[in-house]
Each structure stands twice: as structure tokens, then as C-alpha cells.
Amino acid sequence: MTGPYDEAFTRSINDPEGFWGDVAEDIDWIKKWDKVLDDSNKPFYRWFTGGVVNTCYNALDRHVEAGHGDRLALIYDSPVTGNTVRKYTYQELRDEVARFAGVLAAQGVAKGDRVIVYMPMVAEAAIAMLACARIGAVHSVVFGGFAANELAVRINDAKPKVIVSASCGIEGAKVIDYKPLLDGAIALSEFKPNKAIILQRPQAPCELKPGFDIDWREAMASAQPVDCVPVAATDPLYILYTSGTTGEPKGVVRDNGGHLVALNWTMKNIYNMEPGDVFWAASDVGWVVGHSYIVYAPLFHGCTTIFYEGKPVGTPDAGAFWRVIADHGVKALFTAPTAFRAIKREDPDAKLMANYDLSKFEALFLAGERTDPATLEWAQNALKRPVIDHWWQTETGWAIAANCMGLEPLPVKPGSPTKPAPGWNVHVLDENSEGIPRGDIGAICVKLPLPPGSLPTLWNNDERYINSYLAEFPGYYATADAGYMDEEGYVYIMARTDDVINVAGHRLSTGGMEEVLSHHPDVAECAVFGVADSFKGQLPVGFLVLKAGVSKPNEEIVKDVVQMVRQQIGAVAAFKTATVVDRLPKTRSGKILRGTIQKIADNEAWKMPATIDDPAFLDEISEALEGIGYAMARQ
Ligand code: COA
Ligand code: AMP
Numbered sequence: 001m002t003g004p005y006d007e008a009f010t011r012s013i014n015d016p017e018g019f020w021g022d023v024a025e026d027i028d029w030i031k032k033w034d035k036v037l038d039d040s041n042k043p044f045y046r047w048f049t050g051g052v053v054n055t056c057y058n059a060l061d062r063h064v065e066a067g068h069g070d071r072l073a074l075i076y077d078s079p080v081t082g083n084t085v086r087k088y089t090y091q092e093l094r095d096e097v098a099r100f101a102g103v104l105a106a107q108g109v110a111k112g113d114r115v116i117v118y119m120p121m122v123a124e125a126a127i128a129m130l131a132c133a134r135i136g137a138v139h140s141v142v143f144g145g146f147a148a149n150e151l152a153v154r155i156n157d158a159k160p161k162v163i164v165s166a167s168c169g170i171e172g173a174k175v176i177d178y179k180p181l182l183d184g185a186i187a188l189s190e191f192k193p194n195k196a197i198i199l200q201r202p203q204a205p206c207e208l209k210p211g212f213d214i215d216w217r218e219a220m221a222s223a224q225p226v227d228c229v230p231v232a233a234t235d236p237l238y239i240l241y242t243s244g245t246t247g248e249p250k251g252v253v254r255d256n257g258g259h260l261v262a263l264n265w266t267m268k269n270i271y272n273m274e275p276g277d278v279f280w281a282a283s284d285v286g287w288v289v290g291h292s293y294i295v296y297a298p299l300f301h302g303c304t305t306i307f308y309e310g311k312p313v314g315t316p317d318a319g320a321f322w323r324v325i326a327d328h329g330v331k332a333l334f335t336a337p338t339a340f341r342a343i344k345r346e347d348p349d350a351k352l353m354a355n356y357d358l359s360k361f362e363a364l365f366l367a368g369e370r371t372d373p374a375t376l377e378w379a380q381n382a383l384k385r386p387v388i389d390h391w392w393q394t395e396t397g398w399a400i401a402a403n404c405m406g407l408e409p410l411p412v413k414p415g416s417p418t419k420p421a422p423g424w425n426v427h428v429l430d431e432n433s434e435g436i437p438r439g440d441i442g443a444i445c446v447k448l449p450l451p452p453g454s455l456p457t458l459w460n461n462d463e464r465y466i467n468s469y470l471a472e473f474p475g476y477y478a479t480a481d482a483g484y485m486d487e488e489g490y491v492y493i494m495a496r497t498d499d500v501i502n503v504a505g506h507r508l509s510t511g512g513m514e515e516v517l518s519h520h521p522d523v524a525e526c527a528v529f530g531v532a533d534s535f536k537g538q539l540p541v542g543f544l545v546l547k548a549g550v551s552k553p554n555e556e557i558v559k560d561v562v563q564m565v566r567q568q569i570g571a572v573a574a575f576k577t578a579t580v581v582d583r584l585p586k587t588r589s590g591k592i593l594r595g596t597i598q599k600i601a602d603n604e605a606w607k608m609p610a611t612i613d614d615p616a617f618l619d620e621i622s623e624a625l626e627g628i629g630y631a632m633a634r635q
Pocket of ligand 2: 288367370389391392395480481493495496506
């Protein structure tokens with residue numbers, strides 16, 4: 001017997017043009033597409049070719065024109081600025097966005113130009129993003145926790161005409177000056193933007209450079225609102241950089257048409273939201289979750305979205321999430337499991353929940369890392385509502401596997417994000433690209449074409465797109481996650497197969513950290529790997545091999561490299577532990593055995609690799625790990 005989920009899934013795979021063509025009717029098109037799925041240039045599939053659309057129009061104007069101008073579009077809630085709450089109706093948000101689009105246009109920003117947005121969690125970040133979409137400019141939001149060097153790398157790649165930023169961000173009790181980071185990045189980058197538009201915040205105003213920096217409010221006061229510019233469905237809406245195997249981030253591109261169609265569909269079918277409902281993604285605009293579910297999808301669907309500038313704990317306490325849910329009548333919350341582990345650590349019996357009215361709250365969605373069964377169980381017991389793990393990536397833009405709550409809720413299996421969402425033809429493959437039996441672990445891949453909303457390519461780098469995702473398993477997109485599917489088709493995500501780690505739901509590259517470490521004058525060789533952490537999921541740990549004759553004490557060198565990662569990548573890397581070793585375990589061909597080191601550190605079963613150069617290496621590594629508090633168990 002098949003239910004609505006099976007029907008939708010089967011149709012989406014067997015008849016993708018029919019399925020997505022129907023779904024696309026929910027979007028307001030300036031001109032409808034000529035072809036739903038254009039496969040004329042494989043492996044570059046394009047959705048809705050020939051279609052003309054505007055993303056901002058679908059997020060804002062169409063709701064105003066349909067008579068919903070007074071409905072709340074966005075609520076900014078900021079416990080870190082004296083409990084500021086600011087509410088924007090659809091009409092107000094549309095007007096602000098149109099005006100800021102005028103500010104950008106006055107600086108010569110036009111269709112196709114790039115704009116970097118480097119901002120904290122303030123409503124103006126959404127206004128800047130939507131204003132870009134309004135005029136067909138391509139935004140690239142850079143997470144505020146990244147340091148100047150990371151921002152510089154993105155400036156060089158995206159080549160923005162303008163950067164939009166703020167004087168400061170507020171991280172719990174800390175005020176972080178953004179301006180020195182921004183100025184530092186522009187000084188470091190080869191490409192120079194024409195102008196920076198700065199939102200001055202009273203917590204730490206900054207000095208503006210005459211002729212280069214523009215004050216947000218002053219520019220808004222004299223700006224003329226501008227209308228939506230028609231763009232091709234296949235034109236880029238944004239670039240979002242994400243960690244890859246090296247320190248060079250990948251510029252994930254999102255198009256306009258496919259993104260609109262897919263995200264709008266997910267709001268009802270995955271999250272069970274109706275227009276007018278309040279949706280809250282407690283993430284950051286710098287991550288894909290922030291793009292898709294703080295800004296775009298809730299607005300496409302006519303919902304109210306929450307912009308929360310705070311933390312799950314400490315702003316002021318572990319009841320913060322319940323307070324926001326109660327104050328704004330949130331129906332669904334989306335966050336990372338680590339946020340719930342933070343709450344559980346401080347309020348193990350969820351006692352603070354009793355102080356709040358959660359009657360409108362229906363479901364919790366978790367992603368960004370695997371939801372461990374203990375966290376799932378705790379959240380289920382505390383909330384007494386469905387807790388839904390779903391699996392996705394920056395590249396995919398929305399869930400690859402999910403329990404589609406608006407389509408047909410399926411039984412939850414702890415440790416699994418349920419089944420592939422419609423559109424995602426998930427297979428588990430061996431190294432010869434052959435399917436493997438259910439229950440066996442392999443590479444999780446998605447048969448091409450990927451559904452609308454997923455990345456069409458990497459910014460200015462088709463070759464890297466192919467090499468990173470499509471080359472290893474011909475005809476498939478390699479997710480770089482390993483795992484299995486059970487007999488019922490539930491997916492289980494077990495580990496990354498590359499050098500990416502996941503720290504507090506933040507995706508980071510160990511290769512990028514190694515690049516920083518290797519620049520220390522005393523370091524000859526190094527390895528960074530992720531070790532399991534009961535709070536943040538994983539934490540990076542570094543091993544350093546020093547050059548001969550180094551006289552500086554080891555502890556000082558460790559302090560140096562910790563500081564270097566903080567300065568060059570950012571505090572968000574949470575790189576705090578490193579140790580000096582005599583040598584690194586390698587294969588005979590010279591490859592560092594990071595996976596084995598990680599297993600030893602995590603006290604997991606491991607086998608002596610057949611290709612190891614010298615088995616004694618591993619005893620040394622075990623000792624080094626013990627020295628920094630990690631146990632080992634040789635088998
Ligand atoms: N700007 C500047 N610095 C930032 C930052 C930002 N936007 N975000 C984080 N940082 C800093 C933190 O202040 C911290 O600095 P510290 O080393 O001086 O203490 C460091 O980066 C590490 O941050 P984080 O890993 O987030 O740890 P935390 O202890 O500050 O907070 C959580 C832990 C669990 C509360 C927090 O990570 C969280 O809420 N995560 C869940 C939601 C989420 O963001 N998910 C992302 C994808 S869905
Ligand atoms: P990001 O691109 O930052 O969203 O990170 C994507 C990666 O995070 C995935 O490739 C997974 O390794 C991991 N991830 C995200 N969501 C989940 C989940 N629900 N279960 C397991 N891993 C997840």
C-alpha cells in the first residue's frame with residue numbers, strides 16, 4: 001500500500017518534469033519556462049530554462065499585492081541588545097528592501113553584479129539579501145564568525161562591487177568589532193570593492209572612511225525605491241562559500257527559479273507550515289540554513305520568520321528558546337542538535353519550559369549534524385512533540401532526507417533522518433559505483449539530475465564542480481557522506497568521507513586548518529582531525545611535527561598555532577587543542593592516516609592499516625593523544 005509520501009517520491013523520480021512542473025505553478029512567473037528540466041548540456045542540468053522570474057517579488061511583493069501587506073513578515077528578536085524586538089509587516093519589509101535596492105543601484109550595482117554581505121543576525125542582513133535579489137545582483141553572505149583572511153578569500157573569488165556590513169556583532173556578552181575585520185580583509189584581498197555600506201550599531205559604532213564607507217541609514221534616507229528586475233530562472237541568486245577539502249572554499253551557486261520552486265514546496269510538504277504561521281530557524285544567515293529557512297522559504301510561503309540574535313543558553317538562560325516560541329507563537333523550530341545539547345547541559349530536566357506557553361508549537365526540526373539518539377530522546381521527552389532529524393548540505397539547499405510532516409509523517413527511527421525527500425534519488429554505492437545491499441555502509445550518492453534548488457555548479461569553476469561531486473561516481477552526485485539504508489529505505493548518515501568536520505553544527509575544513517598550522521615557522525608537518533565531543537559533536541585537534549633544532553618550548557608553539565587559527569579562520573573553528581609529536585603515521589605512499597588517528601582518539605575499534613609505513617608510529621600517536629586527554633584502545 002502506498003501513501004502520499006511514496007506517491008510523491010515515485011512520481012518525482014519517474015516523472016521529474018511532471019512533478020516539478022506542477023509544483024512550479026505555485027510561483028509567480030514573469031514568463032513561464034520553456035523546459036522544466038533542461039538536460040541538453042549534461043552533466044550540467046538546468047531547471048525551468050526560458051522562465052523569467054524575480055525572487056524578491058515572490059518573497060514580498062506578491063503577498064502585499066494579494067492583500068497580506070499587514071501580515072508579519074519578519075520579527076527581529078535580540079536578547080543581546082536589551083531585549084529589542086522589531087516587527088516588519090510584509091508591506092514594511094517590501095518598502096525597506098525596495099529602498100535598500102535603491103541604495104545599491106545608486107552605487108552602480110546591477111543585474112549579475114556581486115555584493116558581499118558580512119553581517120551579524122540583524123534584520124538588515126535579510127534586507128540586503130532581498131534587495132540584491134530585487135535587482136538581480138548576486139549576494140554572497142559571509143558568516144560573521146569568520147576572520148579577515150577568510151573574508152578576503154571570498155572577496156577575491158566573488159569580486160563584489162559593494163560590501164554590506166555592520167559596525168559590530170554581539171556574541172552573547174561579547175561585542176565584536178566588524179570594521180577592523182572588514183578593513184583587514186579588503187587590505188588583504190587582491191580584488192578591491194568600490195564601496196562598503198556600514199550599518200552603525202550603538203553597541204560599537206565605527207569610524208567611516210570618507211569616500212569609501214557609506215552609512216546605511218544616511219544612504220537609506222535619500223534613496224529612491226526600485227522595482228523588481230526580471231531575471232532568468234537559471235540566473236544566479238547567490239553564492240555561498242562552504243568548506244571543502246582544502247583551505248580554498250567552494251562557491252556554491254544557487255539559481256533563482258529552481259530555488260523558488262523547491263523551497264516554496266518544502267514549507268508545506270516538509271515543515272507542514274501554512275501561510276501566516278510563524279517559522280523559526282535558529283541559525284545564522286551566514287549558513288545555508290539561514291539562507292533557506294531564515295530568509296527565503298518562509299517568505300516565499302507567506303509565513304512569519306524570526307531573526308534571533310542570541311544563543312540557546314546564556315541570553316539570558318536555557319529557557320531562551322521557549323521564551324521566543326511563546327512570545328511570537330512559533331509553530332516550528334529548526335536548529336542544530338548542538339543547541340539542544342547546550343540547553344540539556346544547563347537545564348537537564350527542562351524545568352524552565354514550565355514558565356512559557358508553548359501551545360502553538362508543533363514540531364522541532366534538527367539538522368547540521370546527526371541527531372544522536374540521546375539528544376533526540378531528551379528533546380522528545382521535554383517537548384512531547386515530534387522531533388524530526390533531517391539531512392542536508394550547503395550544496396543541496398534543502399533536505400535530501402526528511403520526514404515530510406506536511407505530506408505524510410512517517411514513524412521516527414532514532415539515528416535516521418528518515419527517507420529521501422521527493423526529488424532525491426539516493427543510492428548507497430561501493431567504490432566501483434555499484435549499489436550495495438541494504439544495511440551495508442557505503443558512499444551515499446544521489447543519481448543525477450539533482451532536484452531544483454540544488455547547486456547547478458560552483459562559482460566560476462565548472463571543473464571543480466565536476467571533480468568535487470560528479471567524477472568519482474559517474475552519473476551520481478557524491479554527497480561525501482558515508483552511511484547506509486535499511487530494508488525500509490530509511491537513510492543513516494554515519495560520517496564524512498573527506499576532510500570536513502562538523503563543530504557545533506558548523507562545517508569546517510581540517511585541510512584549511514592544516515594550511516594555517518603549516519605556516520608557523522617552527523612547524524615542519526602537521527595533521528588536523530576531528531575528535532568526538534559530547535557537546536559540539538566534533539572538535540578539531542592538531543598534531544605538529546617541528547623542524548629540527550627548534551628551541552622554542554612546545555607549549556608556546558601550541559599557543560601560537562591556536563592563536564593563528566583563531567586569527568586566520570576565526571573563533572568559530574574552535575581550535576584549542578594541539579600537541580607536538582615526533583612524526584605522523586603515514587602509509588607507505590606518504591598519506592597521513594587521519595582516519596586511524598581519529599578512531600584511536602574516539603576510542604573506536606580500529607585495525608592496523610595494511611599499508612602503514614611503520615606500526616610503531618601508532619603507539620606514539622596513542623601516547624600523544626593520552627597526553628592531551630584522549631583515550632585509546634588498540635584492537
Ligand atoms: N561572530 C563572531 N564570533 C562568533 C560567531 C559570530 N557570528 N559565532 C560564533 N562565534 C564565536 C563564539 O563566540 C566562540 O568564541 P570563543 O572561542 O571566544 O568562545 C567561537 O566562535 C565558537 O563558537 P560556537 O562553536 O558557536 O560555540 P559557543 O560555545 O559560542 O556556542 C552553541 C555553542 C551550541 C550555543 C552554538 O554553537 C549554537 O547555538 N549552535 C546551534 C545553532 C547553529 O548555529 N547552527 C548552525 C547550522 S544550523
Ligand atoms: P553543511 O553544508 O554545513 O550543511 O554541512 C553538511 C554536512 O553536515 C553533511 O554533509 C553531513 O555530514 C552533516 N549533516 C547535516 N545534517 C545532518 C544530519 N541530519 N545527519 C547527519 N549529518 C548531517
